[in-house]
Amino acid sequence: MGTPVVIEELANLGMEARGLLAVALHPDRGIGLATVAGSRSVATDDPFAVIGPIEEALAPRWVWWGRSTAEVLAGGPVPIARCWDVVAVDRLLVGGSRVTIGQVWAHLNDLDPSSIPSMGQLDLLSSADEGADKDDPVRPDGYLRPEWVDGGWRDSTARLARWAELALRAATIQHALLDQRPDPERARSTAHCESVAELLCAELAHHGLPVDEDEAASIIAGVAGPRPTDRADEEREQRRRDGDVLRHLGPGHHVNLRNPEEVKSMLRRNGLDLPDTRAWRLEKLRDTSPLIDALLTWRKAERIATTYGYGWLDEHVSGGRLRGEWSSSDGAAGRMTASAGLHNLPAPMRSAVAAEPGHRFVRADLGQIEPRVLAAVSGDPALIAATAEDDLYQPVAERLGVDRDVAKVAVLGAMYGATTGVSAGALRGLQRNYPVAMAFLEEAARQGQLGHDLFTIGGRRIRIGGGSAPDGDIDRALAAAASRGRYARNALIQGAAAEFFKAWAVIVRRRVSPHRAQVVLCLHDELLVHTPVEQAATVADLVADAVAEAAFYWSPEPAVRFLAETSIIARWSEAKD
DNA sequence: ATCGTAGGCGCC
DNA sequence: AAAGGGCGCCTACGAT
Numbered sequence: 001m002g003t004p005v006v007i008e009e010l011a012n013l014g015m016e017a018r019g020l021l022a023v024a025l026h027p028d029r030g031i032g033l034a035t036v037a038g039s040r041s042v043a044t045d046d047p048f049a050v051i052g053p054i055e056e057a058l059a060p061r062w063v064w065w066g067r068s069t070a071e072v073l074a075g076g077p078v079p080i081a082r083c084w085d086v087v088a089v090d091r092l093l094v095g096g097s098r099v100t101i102g103q104v105w106a107h108l109n110d111l112d113p114s115s116i117p118s119m120g121q122l123d124l125l126s127s128a129d130e131g132a133d134k135d136d137p138v139r140p141d142g143y144l145r146p147e148w149v150d151g152g153w154r155d156s157t158a159r160l161a162r163w164a165e166l167a168l169r170a171a172t173i174q175h176a177l178l179d180q181r182p183d184p185e186r187a188r189s190t191a192h193c194e195s196v197a198e199l200l201c202a203e204l205a206h207h208g209l210p211v212d213e214d215e216a217a218s219i220i221a222g223v224a225g226p227r228p229t230d231r232a233d234e235e236r237e238q239r240r241r242d243g244d245v246l247r248h249l250g251p252g253h254h255v256n257l258r259n260p261e262e263v264k265s266m267l268r269r270n271g272l273d274l275p276d277t278r279a280w281r282l283e284k285l286r287d288t289s290p291l292i293d294a295l296l297t298w299r300k301a302e303r304i305a306t307t308y309g310y311g312w313l314d315e316h317v318s319g320g321r322l323r324g325e326w327s328s329s330d331g332a333a334g335r336m337t338a339s340a341g342l343h344n345l346p347a348p349m350r351s352a353v354a355a356e357p358g359h360r361f362v363r364a365d366l367g368q369i370e371p372r373v374l375a376a377v378s379g380d381p382a383l384i385a386a387t388a389e390d391d392l393y394q395p396v397a398e399r400l401g402v403d404r405d406v407a408k409v410a411v412l413g414a415m416y417g418a419t420t421g422v423s424a425g426a427l428r429g430l431q432r433n434y435p436v437a438m439a440f441l442e443e444a445a446r447q448g449q450l451g452h453d454l455f456t457i458g459g460r461r462i463r464i465g466g467g468s469a470p471d472g473d474i475d476r477a478l479a480a481a482a483s484r485g486r487y488a489r490n491a492l493i494q495g496a497a498a499e500f501f502k503a504w505a506v507i508v509r510r511r512v513s514p515h516r517a518q519v520v521l522c523l524h525d526e527l528l529v530h531t532p533v534e535q536a537a538t539v540a541d542l543v544a545d546a547v548a549e550a551a552f553y554w555s556p557e558p559a560v561r562f563l564a565e566t567s568i569i570a571r572w573s574e575a576k577d
Numbered sequence: 578a579t580c581g582t583a584g585g586c587g588c589c
Numbered sequence: 590a591a592a593g594g595g596c597g598c599c600t601a602c603g604a605t
Contacts, residue, residue, distance in 0.1 A: 258600050260584050279586070280592060303586060306599055330596080335589085337596055344588035344597060409590050416593040490594040494589095524589045524595090 074202035085195040095461035187459030201326035208321025216352035224305035333495035353572035380437035400429035417486030448488025458499040504550040
């Protein structure tokens with residue numbers, strides 16, 4: 001089958017569909033397609049040659065089941081800007097994370113989730129399934145055939161096409177379910193963003209984050225010593241680090257510094273009775289004792305030596321790229337997650353994140369995103385007015401008659417559900433001056449305490465753990481309810497901020513791709529875009545402009561101002577703090 | 578041996 | 590200024 005023929009075929013399909021186009025991809029078998037009417041399908045031997053040109057011309061929305069298709073596309077030169085990822089949209093609809101395609105199908109068709117068949121059960125069910133058409137992905141009882149889910153959909157081009165058709169049916173059902181959300185248009189928009197974010201995650205995993213391996217190794221060496229030649233060498237180096245702390249104790253005192261209980265006892269013997277040995281608690285005592293100073297320094301070094309040491313380098317960095325697994329909404333509230341240290345690289349190691357020769361990073365972070373999101377989702381007029389300032393906390397401080405830093409702590413505390421600290425005066429001041437925003441947070445907390453699920457502004461379901469405390473322990477039940485309240489209060493803000501961020505990220509992804517630039521890191525409110533040096537200024541402008549575009553699509557309050565600070569840098573460490 | 582939990586700390 | 594929300598990953602440890 002020649003490529004030109006397929007392009008023509010696709011163009012015809014796109015014209016007819018004027019909307020959804022489902023795709024299932026396999027590197028060897030090619031493409032399975034179904035139009036919106038589900039009436040036609042085509043297949044080709046080459047998954048990449050055919051799709052490229054039609055995206056901007058016809059603007060269909062590609063539909064696929066989930067990550068496996070996105071992964072194939074992430075490695076290819078296909079500029080897909082619009083898609084519908086059934087699994088990603090399912091997470092939006094039902095909350096939580098990590099669902100299988102079989103579970104998604106059951107959700108969408110009101111099938112009992114406890115009866116979802118799995119591969120292991122094939123033999124048990126064969127009698128019920130006898131005589132059924134194994135080339136139908138749906139069993140007579142309505143469940144997906146597990147052998148199809150498990151990869152059987154790739155067995156022939158005909159199967160690919162049926163699998164694509166079924167994805168289209170799933171997407172159609174999801175479309176209808178999103179229509180039942182309080183704000184269907186925004187929920188649909190979130191579904192689009194979440195789907196592209198899933199594709200972006202596949203790309204992030206595929207491309208990796210540029211890392212200067214020599215620089216990384218030299219930072220590690222500065223903390224953990226030279227690369228150990230064998231196990232004994234490694235243990236010797238470890239004892240050397242431990243010695244820097246232990247020498248502050250008397251001789252013969254052997255404390256396992258990696259055991260918090262032993263450290264606590266050791267501190268008690270030295271006259272310090274603490275409930276735990278957390279760094280913020282010890283930090284206040286740092287100046288009073290060389291032992292504590294040494295312990296805190298040891299812990300910093302130990303973090304790099306263990307989590308970000310040579311083992312980390314060997315396992316996750318290769319070919320000048322740090323690669324990990326990316327999830328577009330693994331967090332309970334819908335934030336992105338990443339493994340391999342991509343989301344928690346210690347600041348001292350960030351000089352190792354370096355643009356490749358002839359390239360730069362455009363780094364950008366959303367300024368004060370959470371209080372701005374609070375203004376948008378609550379509609380509080382006074383808080384909306386405050387977003388006009390670059391520093392939102394300044395006008396808040398003026399209204400409250402407190403210092404700027406006190407105002408900041410008060411606002412953050414209100415969103416996190418702080419129970420102590422913040423002076424009662426500042427909290428009362430917030431309630432008096434920003435009653436709509438505070439009532440929004442209070443109501444979220446109340447629903448959480450009651451164990452009721454909530455919805456972010458974008459339509460994501462936030463699951464509140466049942467937490468039914470049976471017999472007796474009233475204190476524990478109250479504590480659990482309070483915890484759910486804090487969780488719910490924060491989840492509506494954190495989740496909404498995650499939606500805004502993803503809208504921003506996918507717009508950036510699309511706008512910068514013609515300039516041969518790539519998003520290489522997403523970090524909750526921060527983006528790193530790797531770009532050819534001669535495009536850097538243009539890309540920086542696009543990234544900044546994309547904030548306003550994201551606000552246009554996402555924000556329910558047009559008057560809320562969102563900002564990003566952008567800079568062009570060669571190493572991540574050059575970023576302003 | 579393998580699993581889950583907790584304390585701890587990295588980042589936002 | 591206070592120590593609250595999220596995540597991933599380390600070690601130690603007790604249960605299986």
